[in-house]
Amino acid sequence: MTGPVDVDLPDGFQVQIDPRCARKGDLHHLVGGSPTRVMRLSDAALGMTSADGRIAVHDASTRVLARTLLDSGIGLPRPMQGPSTDEVTVVIPVRGNQSGVDALLTALRGLRVIVVDDGSPEPIRADGEGVRLIRFDENRGPAAARNAGVAAAETDFVAFLDSDTLPVSDWLTMLLAHFSDPKIAIVAPRVIGRRIRGRGATVAKYANAHSSLDMGPNEAPVVPGSPKPYVPSAAMVVRRSAFLGFDESLRVAEDVDLCWRTHEAGWRVYYDPVAQVRHDHRESLRRLLDRHRYYGTGAAHLASRHGPTAAPVMSSLTMFAGVVALLTRTRIGLLVAAVIGLRAVYKTRGLLTGVPGRDVIAARAVGRGFGFGLLQAAQALLRHYWPVTLVVAVVWPSFRRLVWQLALAEGVVSWFRSEVLESRVTRVGPVGFVLMRRLDDLAYGTGLWQGALSHASLGALRPKLTV
Structure with a gap:
């Protein structure tokens, strides 16, 4: 099976620029997508775009612009009709x-x-x-x-x-x-x-x-x-x-x-x-945890087929070092993280030349990076690598305190993001949520290690760190 041949969007198809990518409504400079990128719309492109950031496909130029925005992740599809x-x-x-x-x-x-x-x-x-x-x-x-x-x-x-x-x-x-x-x-x-x-x-x-x-x-x-x-x-x-x-x-x-x-x-x-x-x-709790353990065994299958795409941790080497430095909770660690953060802000700022408010954008991007890195580290220690975490915590008291703090902090943050920010109708209280999340982690991690051992490969446990 080959990839798509006819990639033209039909007339009438619309694309909405993600409002989160346009700071203060500035459609000329767009920052977003996954991975994050900077896109500058020309005056001609802006002329094809409505005031609220929507492009309607009707000719070759709008077709190219709409496709570019979709492929970058900065544009959200707003199709007008489809198959019956x-x-x-x-x-x-x-x-x-x-x-x-x-x-x-x-x-x-x-x-x-x-x-x-x-x-x-x-x-x-x-x-x-x-x-x-x-x-x-x-x-x-x-x-x-x-x-x-x-x-x-x-x-x-x-x-x-x-x-x-x-x-x-x-x-x-x-x-x-x-x-x-x-x-x-x-x-x-x-x-x-x-x-x-x-x-x-x-x-x-x-x-x-x-x-x-x-x-x-x-x-x-x-x-x-x-x-x-x-x-x-x-x-x-x-x-x-x-x-x-x-x-x-x-x-x-x-x-x-x-x-x-x-x-x-x-x-x-x-x-x-x-x-x-x-x-x-x-x-039941038993069936729920057993199912999540079973899901964990799938990581080994994915690692054998897709390599580092299935890595439990993905990060740049410098950001990983910065997160580790923060987790030491020492003055030296804080200093190292600050240096890494300032360097990252400087590099990001350089990529945003000509973008209004680039200092604020760069600082926020790096801050989000550290926040995501800390959450990813907590989830890795508590979920993917928990058998190793448990052994180290038993023999190292300061690490044990860190694990307890991460278990509580990650659970509370996740509870707030999912239960409060999403305004769920069926609420789970913070205590029940944190307890269930930690049990969930233990079950999934058990399955992950079970799959790794049965495949005689640690591919599903190997982090992906890029330079």
Whole structure:
């Protein structure tokens, strides 16, 4: 499978400049994207742009400008129309969840649907107009089930929905619009928890509101190593002509692998949280932690296929040194971090020549870099490397104090960002959140080490530090 050939955006397609990239509304100088870059719009480009930063494609020049903004991550797609729902087949892989299939088929009435029974002990029933059932005699895994569904589909687009999901109204129409961009191969909605009646237990509320399937409230292109490195296959729509197929040898992380291979082939993957699908995350603490342990084992598979793209820590060598210096909590460490920070501000400032307010922009960028680095370090110590962290903490009292402080600080910061800033309806209290997050880390880290040992490779644990 090759990459996209026809990359022209159609007339009427619109691109919105991300307001976060235009400081004080200055559209001439744009700073943002992932990785962060500086873009200067010419007077001619500004003439194609509305006062609120929107470009409507109608000729060759606007087509080039819109594509450049999209590829940089500074522009957000605002397609006006896309394929109809008649051009989509929904594929539901399932093993032993008849009630989930029944509820989902009711929600999907009027659409083409293929249910793939992946060796359920009690055969799945799937009745209804436009519904087709494929049954495997033995369990072959979700990757094989999804691939079989795509092979049986006759439409240009295929939507994957797990049997424990329920889409929110108009989800499919919202996602299909993105395929008016011929470079788009995969689009995914936000996967949120189902509503919990009453107060609910802490475990249920945490699983519902902080699932690893929920990629957050911000739309973004999906790029390895970025804040949106993949989207889950529990809910996604693919262009059949760009579909590379799930790796059937994988029972976990097959969706991450697909996203990364699709990106490497030159196609675009996009995450649009305006479209939403609800997922039933409620389960016991034991099942929740065991599932996250299982997810952790997938890191070794990804490392063997994608190398440093699957690294648990990604940082420049200088920023890594600055973060380590801060974590020493010594005067010398603080001095070293200050020197590294000032040097980074100076270099960043040089890249912003001609940009108004470049001193403030540079200082904020470096500050965010240190903040992200500290959070990444805390998560690495508490999640990916916790067995090593535990051993060192036992024999080194000052390091033990640091670990306790990081465990509390990272948990509180994450709680504030997710529970307060997002104004969630189903609130998890700070104490319950921090406790569940630390248990979550232990479970995932256990799976990660389990996968590394079974593969006899530390690739999934090796950090990626660039010069």
